[in-house]
Amino acid sequence: MRFRAEIIVALKGGVLDTQGKAVFSSLRRLGHLGLEDVRIGRVVSVVVDAPNAAEARSEVEAMCRNLLVNDLIEEARVDLEAL
């Protein structure tokens, strides 16, 4: 079966996000005065072949551990859907 996983990778809470800060300033300067916070992450979208959803998820989590997420500074959420 084919599954698409959307892996949303974000900086951990305690890590200073300088890019987020810079974007925050720009948005405020553009007039978005109600803006309180900006943090910048990334989305990795993968398509995998697996016997079932549980194994697909397990495979994707292994990819996160092996490469996609640096767990010192990042955390991730995996959204899985069957294709």
Add this chain to the structure above:
Amino acid sequence: MDFKKAGLSAKEYEALVQELGRDPNETELQLFGVMWSEHCSYKSTRSLLKLFPTEGPAVLQGPGENAGVVDLGQGIGLAFKVESHNHPSAVEPYQGAATGVGGIIRDILAMGARPVASMDGLFFGSPESPRVRRLQDGIVRGVGGYGNAVGVPTVGGKTVYDPSYAENPLVNAFCAGVVSLDKMVSSQTARPGQKVLLLGSRTGRDGIAGAAFASVELSEDSQSSRPQIQIGDPFAEKLLIECCLELLEEGLVAAMQDMGAAGVVSSSSEVAAKSGVGMVIDMDRIPLREAGMTPGEIALSESQERMLLVVDPDMVNEVERRARRWGLECAPIGVITEERRYIYTSQGSVVVDLPPELIGGNAPIIPWESRPPHDGEERKKIPPTVRPSPEGWNDELLALLRDPNLRCQEAIFQQYDSMVQTNTLAGPGGDVSLIRVPQAKAQVAFSMEADPWKCFTDPFNGGAETVARSVRALSVCGATPLGLTNCLNFPSPEKPDQFWELQEVIRGMAEACRALACPVVSGNVSLYNESPAGRILPTPVVVAVGSLSDHDAPLIGGQGRAGDRVFLVGSPRASLGASRYLLRRGAPLRGTPPPFSGAWEADFSRRARAVALGRHARSGRIISGGGLAVALAKELLASEVGALLSLPLDWRWDEEILFGEGGPRAIYAVASEGVAAFRRLWEGWPLEEIGVLGGSRLRVDDVLNLSCDDLTAAWKGAN
């Protein structure tokens, strides 16, 4: 498809049908639409460009190839060129600038040279505008983002601000590379039976008809032309550089061409035309990134980071193996034929069948009308000004040091890596950038110059002054000029006064090139830089390149020490015409530079070189924007010392003396024991000893009295 939609005029279509002997089919028409656009064919300027001297003792390759090449000695050449990427940078600043850098690097690589230095000429509107600041930020990030990643140091550049560039920013990217002369390649060496390969990234719809886009003025609607923007991948380019250099080193490649404007068609047709052969390309074999592309789209795509290789059949396997090792795709897409026809096949049929020379060259020259502007004489008159009060000179100098055109540009150039390759002897910030080329036992100096204001008020003398200033800087450094490259950024040639400007600037530049024995080895033209908001000033950008041997000590600024005597070489009075001093004070853009004198310039250059090579001065720099007062301030700032000076001031001309520009002039710091020899070298020249370095203030008679701290604060202050 009618010819208008393809971008051709009725006349051009007629000429095409005449040459071809039949009507072109739709795909062929698309090809001509792009290849005969201004950007690709230079149809408006080819006749004018013939005015440039292109030969010289050091010239190995003049205009007509991907880049010019000069001889550095020891069997080593330097390939270099400057190119514009103006229109894309106006619409998508980061990628426009990035792909501009990438494109010129590939031109250098296509000569078989390793790219070793980059420079960038950037022209923006007034920096107070938030839109300009965003444009500048995007463009600078793009230049750095690509250049840093690809491992070519950005060793210098020039940043210019003027309202005329507000809607039409200019990005001129320069690159130089080192080539072993026995490994130099070109587009002229393809032979029948060889295979045509495409190396690098897959082809998508990037920049389709981008070359045509560069040839039209920006309309209100350009924001919606987004699909035209090419996206750069510096990582792919770095792999391409290393792979191609390896292929060349091993002698595996017969001819090479980069795929720039109009991608496959321009590169392949150029190889065929220049080598006097034919070519058959199977469009179905070109690796694609997007589905459903037509042969025309594939041919015209400007997807980046691709090179066209021509390879002997028995070397193809090895080339593919090397490509794989570098992680690059390499696809055989065609073959070189004896019969001089340029043919595309797709799905088993012939879709394009053209004479190679017709595509690349021979777009009929357009004889635009040329007429001096109605206010031509007005432009030449220096506007009357109210001279500042005697107490005002200090403020004037500080204001000039704060001027965006003269102030410290560290905030920009520290976003670039100027040191990678560990050959940079003098990086950004000075009049001259220097690298060492150990293989040639040489040092190479670069000087990038532009003065659009003088080119507007007096195109002939402005053009000459631009070239002359670039060569003067090399000469003061001690470098012998080898050749220059230029980018001509102009508005529409279809307006007679604007075409006249272009013509006069070229004439002036050519005159200076001849007088200074500095031939044009390469260059680029960018026309139609205007929008409903207005036209840009005529903006030729010149990069002169010179060399010293590796045991010579280049003379640069900022080396002065307390006790050194300060000399002014050249006329004390210069022209306020189109000067930074007047423009900063809000005067209208008027007034001419001093008339160009080839004899004076050549003599200056000769003597300045002798001063440097004989080590007769400790420090020196040319006088340029802001005149003598600014040159003195910059020298003191760089040397970190003050000065006590006296100028031959006369209240009638004190403005001209302090802030006048133009003509061959320089300031030097000379150690006391060297003064006699220094004076001998300048015998017969206007020469004034104006004082001595020391202390921590700049004092000039009772006219200027500023602490070096004040000078620093103004020059380096918050941008």
Add this chain to the structure above:
Amino acid sequence: MRSAVIVFPGSNCDRDALRALAEVPGMKVGPLWHDDTTLPPETDLVVLPGGFSYGDYLRPGALAARAPIMAEVRRHADRGGLVLGICNGFQILTESRLLPGALLPNRDTRFIGRPCLLRVDRTDTPFTGAYQKGQVVQFPIAHADGRFYLPEEDLARLEQRGQVVFRYCDAAGRVEPSVNPNGAAHHIAGIVNDRGNVLGLMPHPERASDPRIGGEDGKGVWDSVVAWCQNKGKRSGHGHGF
């Protein structure tokens, strides 16, 4: 003595490192491709050079850290061999967990390329034996992601163990926020592993190995390595237990 400079797709400063090392008397040096799996025999020093390996894609150094050669580099480090990571090399070492921490985007989110002053805080490592403690040296920086990060407790432990080798400072050797170019925690420019045989730093010593291009302070790193290698045979096995 023998050094190997690893070349990844996208490495830029490999040739600079090769050149600096080739000029060190007694040093043999050669490049090593990222998908080789063995080091040349008797390699003393492995250098991970600066540049943009794999385009800095995903995270700077992330893809290079998983390249085939890195297993061999890890074995070399485990055996006590020397590993030096410069700029992108430092990033690769943290991604490989051969050094603690991570290098994040600079405080001002811009690339910074300029000369830079550093204070040498430890001189008993194989890489810094030729310097004096507290000496101020100039190695240029050129990076967009040089902000060293570790969670507070780990940072405290790093300091306690004396693993910080270089810090950003001013001409007088003062370490303070105004002279920290990228916002690195504790103004850290370079660290060593617990054992002391793996060093990572953001500034470029290979760009400070020739007076003509801006200074010779970087030569101390190569001289230190040479001296350490020469003494290796005579060492009795005390100290940091290589």
